[in-house]
Amino acid sequence: MILTWMIGGAQGSGVDTAANLFGNTLGKAGYYLFGNREYYSNIKGRHSYFNLTISDKPKHSLSEKVDILTTFDAETVFQHFHEVKGHLIYNKGLENTKIDTVQSIEPELVEEISRRLGSYGNTISAAVKFAAEKGVQVIPIDYDQIARDVAFQLKVALSVVERVKNIAAVAASYGLLGLKEEYLMQSISRSFRNELYSKMNTIGAKMAMSYVKPAYDMKELPVDKRVQIDGNTASAMGKIAAGLRFQTYYPITPASDESTYIEAHQEVLTIDPDTGDKKRSPIVVVQTEDELAAVNMAIGAALTGVRAATATSGPGFSLMAEGIGWAGMDEVPVVITYYIRGAPSTGLPTRSGQSDLKFALNVGHGEFPRIVIASGDHVEVFKDAIWAFNLAERYQTPVIHLIEKGLANAYTTVDVKELDYSHIPGDRGKIVEGGENYLRFKLAEDGISPRAFLGRAHMYYTGDEHNEEGHISEASSNRIAMYAKRMKKLETADAEIPETQRVSVFGDSENVILTWGSPKGAVLDAMEMLEKDGIRVQLVQLRMFSPFPTRYVTKLLSGKSKIINIENSYTGQAASVVKEHTGIEATNHVLKWNGRPITRDEVYRSIKLILERNEKKVILDAGA
Amino acid sequence: MILTWMIGGAQGSGVDTAANLFGNTLGKAGYYLFGNREYYSNIKGRHSYFNLTISDKPKHSLSEKVDILTTFDAETVFQHFHEVKGHLIYNKGLENTKIDTVQSIEPELVEEISRRLGSYGNTISAAVKFAAEKGVQVIPIDYDQIARDVAFQLKVALSVVERVKNIAAVAASYGLLGLKEEYLMQSISRSFRNELYSKMNTIGAKMAMSYVKPAYDMKELPVDKRVQIDGNTASAMGKIAAGLRFQTYYPITPASDESTYIEAHQEVLTIDPDTGDKKRSPIVVVQTEDELAAVNMAIGAALTGVRAATATSGPGFSLMAEGIGWAGMDEVPVVITYYIRGAPSTGLPTRSGQSDLKFALNVGHGEFPRIVIASGDHVEVFKDAIWAFNLAERYQTPVIHLIEKGLANAYTTVDVKELDYSHIPGDRGKIVEGGENYLRFKLAEDGISPRAFLGRAHMYYTGDEHNEEGHISEASSNRIAMYAKRMKKLETADAEIPETQRVSVFGDSENVILTWGSPKGAVLDAMEMLEKDGIRVQLVQLRMFSPFPTRYVTKLLSGKSKIINIENSYTGQAASVVKEHTGIEATNHVLKWNGRPITRDEVYRSIKLILERNEKKVILDAGA
Amino acid sequence: MQALRKPEWNDWCPGCGDFGILSAEEMAIKELGLDLKKVVLVSGIGCSGKIPHFMRLPVSGVHTLHGRALAFATGVKLANPELEVIVNGGDGDQLGIGAGHFVNAGRRNTDITVILHDNMVYGLTKGQAAPTLKRGEKPKSLPRPNINDAINPIAMAIAAGYTFVARGYSYDVKFLKDIIKAAIKHKGSAFLDVLQPCPTYNDINTKEWYEKRIYKMTDLDPVVKEPGETVEKMTKGIARSYEWGDRIPLGIFYQNELVPTYEERIASNAPSYKNTVPANEKIVHEGKFTTLIDDLINEKVV
Amino acid sequence: MQALRKPEWNDWCPGCGDFGILSAEEMAIKELGLDLKKVVLVSGIGCSGKIPHFMRLPVSGVHTLHGRALAFATGVKLANPELEVIVNGGDGDQLGIGAGHFVNAGRRNTDITVILHDNMVYGLTKGQAAPTLKRGEKPKSLPRPNINDAINPIAMAIAAGYTFVARGYSYDVKFLKDIIKAAIKHKGSAFLDVLQPCPTYNDINTKEWYEKRIYKMTDLDPVVKEPGETVEKMTKGIARSYEWGDRIPLGIFYQNELVPTYEERIASNAPSYKNTVPANEKIVHEGKFTTLIDDLINEKVV
Numbered sequence A, B: 001m002i003l004t005w006m007i008g009g010a011q012g013s014g015v016d017t018a019a020n021l022f023g024n025t026l027g028k029a030g031y032y033l034f035g036n037r038e039y040y041s042n043i044k045g046r047h048s049y050f051n052l053t054i055s056d057k058p059k060h061s062l063s064e065k066v067d068i069l070t071t072f073d074a075e076t077v078f079q080h081f082h083e084v085k086g087h088l089i090y091n092k093g094l095e096n097t098k099i100d101t102v103q104s105i106e107p108e109l110v111e112e113i114s115r116r117l118g119s120y121g122n123t124i125s126a127a128v129k130f131a132a133e134k135g136v137q138v139i140p141i142d143y144d145q146i147a148r149d150v151a152f153q154l155k156v157a158l159s160v161v162e163r164v165k166n167i168a169a170v171a172a173s174y175g176l177l178g179l180k181e182e183y184l185m186q187s188i189s190r191s192f193r194n195e196l197y198s199k200m201n202t203i204g205a206k207m208a209m210s211y212v213k214p215a216y217d218m219k220e221l222p223v224d225k226r227v228q229i230d231g232n233t234a235s236a237m238g239k240i241a242a243g244l245r246f247q248t249y250y251p252i253t254p255a256s257d258e259s260t261y262i263e264a265h266q267e268v269l270t271i272d273p274d275t276g277d278k279k280r281s282p283i284v285v286v287q288t289e290d291e292l293a294a295v296n297m298a299i300g301a302a303l304t305g306v307r308a309a310t311a312t313s314g315p316g317f318s319l320m321a322e323g324i325g326w327a328g329m330d331e332v333p334v335v336i337t338y339y340i341r342g343a344p345s346t347g348l349p350t351r352s353g354q355s356d357l358k359f360a361l362n363v364g365h366g367e368f369p370r371i372v373i374a375s376g377d378h379v380e381v382f383k384d385a386i387w388a389f390n391l392a393e394r395y396q397t398p399v400i401h402l403i404e405k406g407l408a409n410a411y412t413t414v415d416v417k418e419l420d421y422s423h424i425p426g427d428r429g430k431i432v433e434g435g436e437n438y439l440r441f442k443l444a445e446d447g448i449s450p451r452a453f454l455g456r457a458h459m460y461y462t463g464d465e466h467n468e469e470g471h472i473s474e475a476s477s478n479r480i481a482m483y484a485k486r487m488k489k490l491e492t493a494d495a496e497i498p499e500t501q502r503v504s505v506f507g508d509s510e511n512v513i514l515t516w517g518s519p520k521g522a523v524l525d526a527m528e529m530l531e532k533d534g535i536r537v538q539l540v541q542l543r544m545f546s547p548f549p550t551r552y553v554t555k556l557l558s559g560k561s562k563i564i565n566i567e568n569s570y571t572g573q574a575a576s577v578v579k580e581h582t583g584i585e586a587t588n589h590v591l592k593w594n595g596r597p598i599t600r601d602e603v604y605r606s607i608k609l610i611l612e613r614n615e616k617k618v619i620l621d622a623g624a
Numbered sequence C, D: 001m002q003a004l005r006k007p008e009w010n011d012w013c014p015g016c017g018d019f020g021i022l023s024a025e026e027m028a029i030k031e032l033g034l035d036l037k038k039v040v041l042v043s044g045i046g047c048s049g050k051i052p053h054f055m056r057l058p059v060s061g062v063h064t065l066h067g068r069a070l071a072f073a074t075g076v077k078l079a080n081p082e083l084e085v086i087v088n089g090g091d092g093d094q095l096g097i098g099a100g101h102f103v104n105a106g107r108r109n110t111d112i113t114v115i116l117h118d119n120m121v122y123g124l125t126k127g128q129a130a131p132t133l134k135r136g137e138k139p140k141s142l143p144r145p146n147i148n149d150a151i152n153p154i155a156m157a158i159a160a161g162y163t164f165v166a167r168g169y170s171y172d173v174k175f176l177k178d179i180i181k182a183a184i185k186h187k188g189s190a191f192l193d194v195l196q197p198c199p200t201y202n203d204i205n206t207k208e209w210y211e212k213r214i215y216k217m218t219d220l221d222p223v224v225k226e227p228g229e230t231v232e233k234m235t236k237g238i239a240r241s242y243e244w245g246d247r248i249p250l251g252i253f254y255q256n257e258l259v260p261t262y263e264e265r266i267a268s269n270a271p272s273y274k275n276t277v278p279a280n281e282k283i284v285h286e287g288k289f290t291t292l293i294d295d296l297i298n299e300k301v302v
């Protein structure tokens, strides 16, 4: 069972709260959720929306069309009417609103929507008619009447109850599901501590529900212990679990929510290994003056032995290039959580993308070992955040953890047992006390010199080429050996980290889908859809790009009929990285660079197109 | 005829002047030169040396061994005695100096040299003996006596004439050549305007020459009009020729010499196209507060229509990542001259390398077109500097011009006619006046929108995704089109720029040497040496990395027996770029990462090793 | 002056102080009768950074990178000194990530106008503490009270070398407009600290809060009339800028036109700069380069 | 205190003012009897940046990136407040490329000591103008006179929020040593402007030049004894810092221990920081993580 739902509204108008409340209700009712928030780089007034997949089994992707679209403003209808296949709930009072009077819609988009509406006209009524003619049930709701009634009942001014429309929209859509009303009412009273708001929304919700009749016949399901988390939180939790003690950040979308979460949970509970006593320990969180400071401060902290990290996204990462190089040169374990958003430059700051992969792989002048991992879903985000620290300390090198905005701001429900990490040992690598003649950069077969913490022994660090002691050295033979020692670590890592941990494989077929990051979910969900049509494909998901699992990928891709690269970029970067390492070329490409996540429907359709017509390049464009 | 010569001495002790004086003298005598300066990241006291190839035909590389090593200090002898094959001139007064008393030699190096000297002992005498036993003519000079005599003759204190030792060392080596004494004397009087110094050096030179007898029988040769230039100057001249009007920089080795040169020649002579009148025009040169400012200030200037550039090296380039992305997003023609030095991090700041290639190719988050070219010799540096501006304006995109330290600080003599650039037309691309409804980012088939200068019409720029007018736009369809338009420019460039201009090919053979940048010279010179042994190889020199000449390189490399990649890096970056684009893998690698340039002897030996024994990877280490 | 095809929709929050700055800036440009084609607004990233897109006059806009507006603006101005360059940026933009450029631009005194949207928060990233937020304050979006001390932008600007340093308030549009006009007319780098309420995230320094406190200085003579007065006027301006609390002064804190502009300084080293606009030079004519390098080559002939 | 295996060869130019700073710093560390293992010198890039390699005491050294020493140092100190962190950097390093960190570090008042090697040139890159070089001056390696105004580091530091701001002279080693000791002992960010002749590139501000001009201030009481005095002492310190020319004052310009350090401020939000050194925490014990996240998970249970 799978149901897709959407709500939209202006930023700052309470649509966030409404969507979360709806999600919570469904979660409580035992459903798995995968939801994503799309929004403009704007604080108030521009259009934002939530796209939610609700299912009795875990799902990891979005759909292109939704069963239910619930709205209370005009823009949401204009932006999304063509995406609805089941029910469209709209504000009756806005029927005559014309598209060109909705100022928050960008001129390009007005043109496009007008073209789409064509002869239907240019009003909400036209859009609704368009949908209705395509078989959508359209449900007008008199939100103004509801607001007036609520204001009257509570004896407050109309302006006070303005926001009841959000919850009314949620409630109307909830009413279609066939679930118990009390679930929703409980969510409302949990969400609104303020008594007036709680009452107002309860009344409003009931009124709205009276407009609709159950249409989807959903039942409550038994729930295991489940959490609802977004990618930012998953990463933060993973870091904290791994023992993070120092996090720096400079505000940037979509990364800073991670740091804000850590800041709000700055005192963590720890257990004293010797006594078993529990106590609070501090995580130092510093909002720095810029990302140059953020990365270098984290590096400085890492030298003292704390697990230190920073989190940023494209523009900030660009500023970290030099610092990451120093960490590589000085063999500092530091984790950089890299949230990828729409690029280049300021780009689409609140949208998603995967076009920063090759930059992450090549950041910083010169050659130094770096480890780059990429998560494909929320559980991976959580566990990779732990893995990242283990890798950083074991190989004494910066680790870049890639998470796309499409995961960061997406949320999902996960069975708590999936977050169990007790099988992941904490690995701090070669740590020593130091002592008198300690040599921080002692040459070693595997490239890894025993590391002492700054403050425990005396030692030297420099970004210049250095000798074993850490003093500047320009001697040719020292240079050759020290450089090779550093690079050797990557070979050691390549030998030690099982390739099967660096690539995930799902299914088996002569037709392979190659992807990484968030498209994983869409591909997995599409694979189920394809399977119903009797089509089997194999998914090869790249989890670590450096050191690259060359042998395994070569083996996996050799002799396949089709290698279909699916990516949120223009040039298909992962495919070119694969080719660089293996010489094997993707045969087909499915690419999307409009900043919106890839949906399972798009994957489904593209794969069919490719298998049936051998389309070389499919360009995707779903998402308003 | 080819002769190799070397002089060394502590930084700041006048060895620069001495080496230049020697070079000028040989240049005047009609010889072609190729010289390189190696030095520590230090102002005074550490060892520096010049390695010079002198020939009757143009040469473009250094040798591993030198015919003549002339010295006046102890360190130079210790660092280089094993590299001499002909004559070693040294300071008699230092014969008993022990290696471990020379404090400026790094401890790693002391150990290494001591090992090399082995049972010979640990003094200058030991080193001299080592050389003598290998057949080297050793020439002790009593520099102290010379200094005393000069001081006496001129009636000045001994301390005043300390520096006569430099010129004496030069003169002694000059005496071996068999060239007319007056050439040297003229050079001395041209170099030293100060009468006392001129006299002192003239007398000292004569005295030193009396220690030696001609051994090389060189003759003066007829000279065409020839210039002696280093890479920094060649780049500066090219930029000025191309119409540079705005240059920013932040001091950094080895880039800032370019900017200092431009600053010193800030008012250029121009010819008025309409009247034929000549006048002076200013080049604005700004020493900025950092490289963030440098790149962004140049971009700002470029918006107004001037040809604007900046020059930097690794650490500075790392800081330019974000700015370059903005220029890519906003289609700004800006040239970044990227001097590559020993990396990563601060690395070997005064040494050479090629390990920044992939960073340059992938700099900045996200995808945007960028053009990356690399020069292999001084003439290419000059012409590429012009080409860079033409490309930048034609494709409205940042152009990165790669020059290694090994070219920047190397000098050569070039026939003036080689610098003729009258066949290169100035190409400013699509420029318009603008006018009322000017759209800076108008969609165009070839991706190139007509460009008006800021101040001529009103227009908008933003690093956010934008519409044709330059206003922020997040609409999906606009994003798809605008992004594709930008990327289209690279395809247009790929279609327009002849691939033969992007790859240079020398010779023909089933065995190909693949390289780029400064190793070109060493390879060409080695090819002559190999030819004498009856060995033919082909050189494929990559000149442009983006857009990559995929078809031509594929054609060139397909079906070859051996593809030997020669590079100043650890991982062989150009080879991996080639593989990424063509799927073709180098069969053998010759790699060097000690910061010293590749010599022709190393190439010669490596190729033999590879052709004879199919050595997979040859690691080079020449150069003190 | 012609209207745009269609003005961009202004997506600042209702009640945002940025509206006042926009209006004042438009009025100042209009009243000064500037050639609009030659007016270039250079801005940083933040709510404030969007200002060029929202201006209803057909000037040009360059919406740059977070913290880098001053670098871009300097490039624009020096390459074409005929342009009127105005920089707008947030407090995070100019004094956090951009502080290095802010300080070093003061040392140049390029003839530009710099307007700080001082709302004490990082607006566009959802209300984190900006460098002008006082220590201990906790506007609603901060999880915990701010632990950084505030920068005093006026003191910093005077110390850095700006030659016109003033403060305005975004809802007193008329006064602000007059100060912007003075800043534009000023020869050299003019810096304007504009107190800008952010009703969405800053619930401490609100309109009401300011309007109880601000007043226009009448007792300070900020103008340096001869070089000897410089240090005295600078320190007086700095001292006054620390007045903050019950009373917050608006107006000019320091002004000095005796310091040469960067343009003048360039011309002192390269006299041709005085009467040549680099951006107007025809560097290529019918495919031929107009710059001659024979002299440079001859210098290098062996 | 044990000697190093072999001290690094010091490759500064003969007569460089950096030698005096090195000696004074060594003496200060020795005389304060600090635990040498816990002393960390963090430096930038430049001649000055090499100082940790040259120190003859077995302290630790972190030779960082050009302009970034303060960021590294802050990370070191906050992760392990038991360490004594001293930052050395050039004027280009700290006030040019590092100006943003310089200003913003003042706002934190972390308990570190910052020493500026003020030689007015970019030494290691061959003598270009540094931000403290006065406009119009032309030390020998500049092709043309400097066209930037100089930064006044003392004024800038006070304005930025450093709570101990002083000036020393590199050849008066004893006086400098005493000031460094005071700076290290000071609770909060201490900034020291050290006049450092560069005999190789700065032929204007030489030893002789300085020694005719410098004097030790005795008439300024720089210490803030109660909060009400703050602005007055700050502005007095700033005003005095403009004295430059025939007479150049050395000594403390401003000192204020009433401002809480960043460490104290962190502890005010996270009390466990008061008695926990993050760097000493055992975050992994026999392969098991010691941090418990059950509460965090429970918060998110649906």
Ligand SMILES: Cc1ncc(C[n+]2csc(CCOP(=O)(O)OP(=O)(O)O)c2C)c(N)n1
Residues within 6 Å of the ligand: A250, A251, A252, A253, A291, A315, A316, A319, A346, C045, C046, C047, C048, C049, C065, C066, C089, C090, C091, C092, C093, C094, C117, C119, C121, C122, C123, C124, C125, C130
């Ligand atoms: C290098 C970089 N880091 C971070 C960001 C994210 N960012 C966008 S706006 C903003 C803050 C804006 O605050 P402020 O400058 O005060 O402007 P306001 O929104 O308050 O006007 C930040 C940090 C960015 N765009 N670039």
Ligand SMILES: Cc1ncc(C[n+]2csc(CCOP(=O)(O)OP(=O)(O)O)c2C)c(N)n1
Residues within 6 Å of the ligand: B250, B251, B252, B253, B291, B315, B316, B319, B346, D045, D046, D047, D048, D049, D065, D066, D089, D090, D091, D092, D093, D094, D117, D119, D121, D122, D123, D124, D125, D130
């Ligand atoms: C990002 C970056 N830009 C430029 C450089 C080159 N660089 C090395 S030292 C130096 C200047 C040093 O001057 P200063 O900081 O005053 O120190 P000093 O040598 O005078 O002690 C510069 C610019 C660098 N290392 N990194």
Ligand code: SF4
Residues within 6 Å of the ligand: A043, A044, C011, C012, C013, C015, C016, C017, C018, C047, C048, C119, C123, C124, C197, C198, C199, C200, C201
């Ligand atoms: S967040 Fe604040 S500064 Fe930004 S637009 Fe809204 S009110 Fe204005």
Ligand code: SF4
Residues within 6 Å of the ligand: B043, B044, D011, D012, D013, D015, D016, D017, D018, D047, D048, D119, D123, D124, D197, D198, D199, D200, D201
């Ligand atoms: S260049 Fe100047 S600052 Fe650097 S070591 Fe030499 S004298 Fe000292």
Ligand SMILES: [Mg+2]
Residues within 6 Å of the ligand: C046, C090, C091, C092, C117, C118, C119, C120, C121, C122, C123, C130
């Ligand atoms: Mg702000």
Ligand SMILES: [Mg+2]
Residues within 6 Å of the ligand: D046, D090, D091, D092, D117, D118, D119, D120, D121, D122, D123, D130
């Ligand atoms: Mg300096």
